[in-house]
Amino acid sequence: MVAKKKKKFSSGEGAQFMTRKAALKKLQLSLKDFRRICILKGIYPREPRNRKRAQKGAGGIKTLYHTKDIKFLLHEPILWKLRELKVYQQKIRKARAMNDYGKMRKYFRDYPQMNIDHIVKERYPTFIDALRDLDDCLTLCFLFSTFPSLNKVPRDQSLLCRRLSVEFMHAVIVAKALRKVFISVKGYYYQAELEGQTVTWMVPHHFAFQPQSKDEVDFKIMSTFVEFYITMLGFVNFKLYNSLNLVYPPKLTAGFSSKSDKELVDEQAYVAERIAAMNLSVARIKGANEAEELPEIDIFETEDQDPQKLEEAKLEAEKVKKLKTLFKGLKFFLNREVPREPLVFLIRCFGGEASWDRDHFVGATFDESDESISYQIVDRPSMDKQFLSRYYVQPQWVFDSVNARTLLPINKYLMGAVLPPHLSPFVDKTKDQVYIPPEQRALNDPEYKPPGEEDSDEEIEEASDEDKDNQDEGDDTDDNAEDALTKQYQDELAQESNSDVDSNDDMDDDKKKLAKEKKKNMGVKTGVPHKEHPYQKEIEDKQAFKLRERLVRKKHRNLYKSMKAGAEARKKEIWLLRKKRRLHDEKAKEEKKVEKRKEKMQALETSM
Amino acid sequence: MPPFRIGFLKRKINPDEPRNDTTEEEITDIKSDEELIKGDLDGGSDAADSDCEEEPVESDVERDAVLFDDSADSVLGENDDAEDTDESDGTELSSSEAENSDENNSEASESENSKDSGAESGTSNVQSLPNTSGQSTQRSNRRLSQRKATVKEKVGAAERAAESKQTRDQIDVLSERISAANVSTQPVQQRDEYESGDTSDEEDRVNTAGDVPMWWYNEYPHVGYDLDGRRIGKPPQRDQIDEFLRKCEDPEFWRTVKDPNTGQDIVLSKDDLKLIERLRTSQIPSESHDEYEPWVEWFSSQVLATPVRAFPEHKRSFLPSRGEQLQVARIVHALKMGWTKTRRQRARDRRRDKVKKFYDLWGSGEVEAEGGSGPRARPVPAPRRPPPTHAESYNPPPEYLLDNKEMKEWEKLSETPWKRKYTFLPTRHAALREVPAYPRYVRERFLRCLDLYLAPRAIKMRLTINAEDLVPKLPSPRDLQPFPTSESLQLRGHTGLVRSVDFDPSGQYIVSGGDDETVRVWETSTGRCLRTVDVGGPVARVLWTPASGLSLVAAAVGDELLFLNPGAGVGAHRVAERTDELLERAPPQHDVVMDERTRACVTWHEVAPDGELWARGVRIVISHFKQLVHLSWHAKGDYVAATVREGGARSVVVHQVSRRRSQLPFRRAAGLVQAAIFHPQRAQLFVATQRAVRVYDLLKQELVRKLRTGAQWVSSLAVHPRGDHLLVGSYDRKLVWFDLELSGRPYQTLRLHGSAVRSVVFHRRYPLFASGGDDRDIVVSHGMVYNDLLQNPLLVPLKQLRAGEPRDQLRVLDLRFHPTQPWLLAACADSTLRLYT
Structure with missing residues (x-):
């Protein structure tokens, strides 16, 4: 007996996937309803491993759903609800067509809700x-x-x-x-x-919210x-x-209760x-003990974790703990022009108190004239009436302080000051090949001073800057490093050889003398260890690595190439950013210098 | 009289208007100090004006068609007029006289009266009905004026100030009536009071055509028939130009309508318009109608002395219904029991139900263990959005802002924004208050939504390795010394390409041959050229015999194979002599038997000892049928395998020097033979064809194995001194290592070169091999072969050595290692030999 021929695409990837059209047919839904149920149930198309097979040999690109997903939808009670809704909408449509508006209104009133x-x-x-x-x-x-x-x-x-x-x-x-x-x-x-x-x-x-065109x-x-x-x-x-x-x-x-006892219209x-x-704390469940602090985390010595990591984790926990009480005991007053909600959210999150002008928004707790306010957040160039007892800072200070996890010095953020750049805290610093702006570097290690910030003696500044620039160049241009090294090394070699040549010239004259001396010196001597030139070593290693690169397996060659290209692109990106920064700093410095000179001239003129 | 008639009534008075106007103006002058009425007065005058202007049109119409036998102009207004006339009939004469007599004096009183009448106007109709005549003249006069006033009142309730004008009108009207009194002959008393008010038959009086579409009369000069059966003529038809002109000239055009029944133009008066307006806004047409009249409760709890109705009250009017009571009781009970709800309660419930209720959905956090793969396919979580970078900041560091060049690039890509570096334009805002809303925010969120439900998802494994991890870990070259590291000697002397080089077995001398038709012998230590032999043809190959104690060099020159003795000047004197001796002694003749096939392609020539060739060092010459391309000595130094270019089955010829004979080992052509090499220990021959290497056992005369190189065109071949490893170089840049013990497939294919490999060579003592070709560099590699069969050979590229300048895209043509030292000799295309140590 001949075995029954197996139908194509009845197993494997061909059976695993289903086009959207097939899914609609299977579920007996309109596309609109299908879309809705997909969104609600979190069903999405899948990318097959082999599209040709998954599409049962059909060409083009189709939206493919997993058959299991569609079968899963088949058992969804919402499906029936959707069908009922369809009928209900037909009823409404009919009532409207019959001008039976009372009925229509009733239908709208009792529109069935979907429970999800x-x-x-x-x-x-x-x-x-x-x-x-x-x-x-x-x-x-x-x-x-x-x-x-x-x-x-x-x-x-x-x-x-x-x-x-x-x-x-x-x-x-x-x-x-x-x-x-x-x-x-x-x-x-x-x-x-x-x-x-x-x-x-x-x-x-x-x-x-801005009105959007229909196709957008x-x-x-x-x-x-x-x-x-x-x-x-x-x-x-x-x-x-x-x-x-x-x-x-x-x-x-x-x-909290309404201050007057009078009945509120809508409490x-x-x-x-x-x-x-968001200015007042919300009620707790009665009987719950308040201010429940997290217990101290015990750290168990595990073999696989290295102690440095543990230490880091500990430090991080400490920092987070500090962050939680960053604004504790501080009172903030928000000016009218400051975006209220984000700032109140921030301040309250870290334990501070915030208030604003009574006419600005409901829920203000204290007035501007309150003497205990420590910071007033302003976003305008100047103010007529200022209190001496508080700092006037720009809103960015709050954000930067939170990201830095300490209260930053306010001098850069004072009212009307030109703000330092606002940096993203989401950039992963642990990754290599990430550009870190000088401001962030300055934050990370206090010794580092971002260029263009010093305002001490100009000459010294310049010198140091140049040094830094050189260093930067050395850092970022790894490509050029090798060439530079070889050149340096070759120069040294050339010098050596030159000296050799000189000695050779001498030798012609005093050949015999030297030979005699050599003979005299013949004998066993303590050896001098051969000192390898560090540059040469580096070059050799590089060359050896380049040779070894050629031994990358054929399977991985493209991958390796693309990875290398990616690294190269990132490197270039970083280089570009560094360069732009350097140019900017130089320009800023130049401008500063010109300004200073002008001031000096003016001062001279006035004194004259 | 119904209020909507009023306007039409007014038209009746039209012919008198101009006169009225003058009087009106006078009166207004007189009464101008009465502020109360100022505004209304203007209104009145407006109406008058409109009437005035209306006149010519009307007259026009009248001229063309005789319609009415009455003196009245307006069809509609006539009846009213008649009514008025009827009512005042008896008193008209006297009243008019009276009025005339105290015309000026009575003005004030008139106005007072009219005011009164205005107040009463709501009921005046009703009241006026019963009393028709039999009143004093004064009274009737007042009534008349009242009636007139009522008419006016109905036009506009507030228009009381126009009374004075009206009185004027009334006087004129009166005089008219007097004159017309004799026309109407019917006594008032006998007429039905409703007849005058009934409007239904008015129309009939005009046109008796009936309820037919008027376009039936389109083709006729008339539009219907009056009561007497006479035709009612059509007014002259106007074409569109006329219409237009009228539209331009006639300020009343907008309020002129056409009476479909008569074809007459009717100008709507201000009152008409007001009336229409009221109808349109669905108000009661009469302005004088009081909607909020005091309610007279006829049927009240007060028991009147006389009953309102003649019959007694029914019982159910004072006894509650039993059925209703039961019904109410039932409802009340249901409400009490909560079985039904009031409408308000129901609405409240509905509202309450609409508010979403949240509860502890996850409970204590226990999850039912899901068995197996679950009902749905393995979910693929949506990837998170990448976190924002510094560039997205509202106040980014200056390096992230686009400079001019980048900005140009940005604008260039405006058609294809997805190719841009960022999805947004990095912008610096000096303060937070200056940051605007991001215009694409909603769109971006929408796209994310689309991604979530529309984008196909798949799990892709991401490699978390470094690129460096893909490079095989190999020992450092430093640990694998010695190997040649730098070029130390350049041997110059050749004038053309150097095709081939070789060391002598001791390594003291170098022999080289090239396109300059010479074979040169050099001293290794000094680099001096010891001897130059002119061989009269480009040298393809030179090889020093591996047998120690002999000084013999095989050189392939064109189609000849020369055996040279470099001579006494080179090496030991005695060795040279011995070699000569050996070669001089010809082998026994019976031994030298070559079959026909061999003899046809190979000829041995002995060189006479005193000849010129001998002096040059040539000892034996073997001429072949075609050019030689490759030579190889057997390890013992007796046999030489020569490869002939395009020789077919006769490509490989093996010569035995001691017996002076040759052999053709192969019957059939295996392919295009590139090289043939003897196995160093066993009696085997490696023959490299274009794609494969074949190993033949010479004793058994059979093919041992075939090695597929995977290369397209093999260029060179080298055998490891142990004989169980083979290195093949190919023109397609490959270097293939075969482990003969392992398999017939390549153990490793190295791509160390950027272009064709022309020569590969093993070192005899050190685990080194080198390869060179058209590349810039010669690569020296470590090729360690272990005794342990389980351990695979270790191949480490060690060093790239810079070769000479290229000539015709050739660089290195041959490589040779020093027999004892880790030195490498390269024959370069720039006619030098380079020694790397």
Whole structure:
């Protein structure tokens, strides 16, 4: 009996993947609904290892889903809900067509809600999983909280986004979890450490919402994402509040109540506004012991960890502990022009107190005239009335201090001062081939002085600068190093040979004499160790390595080449940045000099 | 009279208007101090003006078509007028007289009256109905004026100041009426009071065509028939130019409408417009109608002395319904029990349900253990966005800002922004307050969303190794000394390419041959050229015999193989002599048997001892049928394998010097033979063809193995002194090491050269090998072969030695190691020999 012929693509990669069209057919969904369920359930196309086979021999590039994923969707109860919704929408459409507006309104009123709690649980089986995937969620929620009501974005969605993002910020404040902040041209970056997971999110600058053309942005898709993210963030907030012994939904502390006893029209709105101000601490669960400090971390000696790493970890923990109380006991007053929310969030996260003008926003706790204010954050060139008892600093000082994990000296950040560059704390310093701006280097080791900052004697400055420049060049141009070395070495050799030649000339004359001397000197002598020239050694090693490079296996040759090319490109990048910096510094110095000269001349003229 | 008639009524008065106007103006002058009415007065005058201007049109119409036998102009207004006339019929004469008499005096009183009437206007219609006649003249006069006023009032409630004008009108109207009194003959009393107000038959009086589309009359000169059956003529038709001109000239054009029934133009008066406006805003047409009249509760709890209705109240009007009571009781009970909810409660619940409830979703954090692969495919977490760099800062370090050149590049790529270095333009803001919102923020978030659900994902293993880790770990060259490290001697003397070099077995002398048709012998230690032998042809190959105690050099010159004795000047005197002796003694003839095939291609020539050739050092000459390309001595020094270019099956010829005979070992051509080399110990021959190396056993006369080199064109071949390793150089830049013990496949293929490899060579004592070719450098490598069969050979490239200048893209043509020292000799294309030590 002849064995049945196996059908092509019935196993292996051909059976593993499914085109989107096939998936739609299988699920009996419209593309719109399929998109929605994919977003909610977190299903995405997969890149097959062999596209030709995965597409069952069809050409072109198709969107391929894993068959298992689609089968998984098949059992989703939401699927039925979507189908019901479709029917419901038909009802509404019919009512509208029949001009039965009362019915239509009723349908709209009773529009069925979709419950997707179980999807959150399914996608994130543990709380940690949810925290790990919180970046996009937070970024989108923070963005949506700034949205007006749009055609595709219901008002209550953006309101809920606002509520949840404020709640999350409160949780971060109480947990003192913020680690890094950064002001970029796009918005504010924050990084918090919650339950050992780093969560990075981004908050846009003011007026982030701008009308978008239809083919640029589809708010419907974003809204569907937000629909899921809202649910997720709500549960995350609940869990966070629970673990921090806070009441959820947040309430203000019992001590706080409206000052007058008169009945408030909408107490809920009143409280929500004050919570959104983030200036007051939220209520804790009764009976929970407050100020629960983390126990000291014991360090176990393990064999595989080297002691240096342990030491580093210890140091890091110490630093973080310090960071948590960076602004403790300090009072900040925010001027009107300063972005309130990010700064209040920062200050409160690190234990400070903040307030602002009463007319600016609700929830101000103290006035500008309060004598105990230690810092006033201003962002204007000058102020008429200044208090002597406080520092007037620009907002960047707060951000830079947090990143530096200490209170930086304020002299560079005073009101009206030209600010030093604001550096990203997210750049991985441990990686090699990373350009570190001189400002950061100065932060890392206090001995290093960034060029162009000294304002001592000019000549000395120049000399030192040149030295530094030379050093820099030596550092960065590894390529040229070799050539330089060889040249130096050759020069030395040439000198030696020259001296030899000289001696040879002499020898012609006094050959016999020398020979005699040589004969005299004949005998056993203590040997002089042969000293190898360091340059030569280096060159030899380089050459040997170049030869060995040719022995890279054929399998790895392309990889090696590309890696080398990447390293080369990075090196070039760094070189370019260094060069640009150097040119800039030189130019700045030149300008300074000219200015000084001018001042001198002016002074002379005035004295004359 | 219905209010919407008022406007039409007014038109009736039109012919009198000009006169009215003058009086009106006078009156306004008189009453100008009454501020109360100023604004309204203007309004009145407006209306008057419009009437005034309207006139010519009207007259125009009248001239063309005789429509009405009445004196009235307006069809609609006539009836009202008639009514008025009817009502005031009996008193008209006297009243007019009275009015005339105290015309000027009565003005004030009139205005007062009119004011009164204005207040009463709401009810005036009702009131005026019952009392028609039988009143005093004064009274009737007032009534008349009142009535007139009412008409005016209905036009505009506030327009009371225009009363004076109206009185004027009234006087004129009165006079008219008087004159018209004889026309109307019907007594007032007998007429039905509703008849005058009934508007339904008015239309019929005008056009009896009925409810038919008027375009039926399009082709006829008339538009219908009046009551008497006479045709109603069409007014003259105007074309579009006329329309347009009218539009331009006639300020009343906008309020002129066409009566479809008669084709007449009707100018809407201000009151008409007001009326229309009220209708449009769905107000009650009459302005005088009081919507908020005091409510008279006829049916109240107060028991009146006389019942309002004649029948007694029904029982259910004072007894509560039992059924309803039960129903209410049921509802109340349901509400109490919570079975039903009030509408408000339901709305509240709905609102409450809409607020999302959050709870502890993850509970205590226990996760159900998932068995196996799970229901869905292994999730691939979305990659996180790369963290921001310094360049993204609102106040970046100056080096990150784009300079002019980069800016140009940036702008050049505006069509293809994804090729840019950054997705954003690094910008410096002096203060935080100057930072604007990022315009692409929403778009970027949207793209991220798209990425999350639309971008295909796959797990890609990322290599976390350094590039250096891919380079094989080998011992440092320093530990593998000695090897030649630098060029120490250059032997100059050749005038053409040096094709071949060789050391003598002791290493004292060097022999070289080249395109300058000479073979030269040099001293190694000094680099002196000891002897130059002119051989009369380009030398392809020179080889010193490996047998010690002999001084014999085999040189391939064209198609001849010469055996040279470099002579007494070179090396020991006795050795040279002995060699000559050996060669002089010819072998026994019976031994020298060559078959026909060999004889056809090889001829041995003995050189006469006293000849010129002999003096030059040539001892034996073997001529071949074709050019020689390669030579190799057997280790014992008796046999020489010569390779002939394109010899086919006869490519390899083996000569035995002692017996002066030759052999052709192969019957068939194996390919294009490049070189043939003897095994150093065994009776084997390595024959390199273009792609493969074949090993033949000479005793058994069979192919032992075939080594596939993987190269495209083998150039050279070298055998390790032990005989179990083979090195093959190829023109396609490869260097292939074969471990014959291991397999027939290359043990390692080295690509140490950038261009063709022309020569490879092993050192006889040190574990060294060298390769050279058209490359700039000769590469000396360490090739350690271990006794332990389990250990593979160790190959380490050690040193690159700079070769001479290129000539015709050739650099190094031959390489040879010193037999005892780690020295390397290279025959270079720039006609030098270079010794590296």
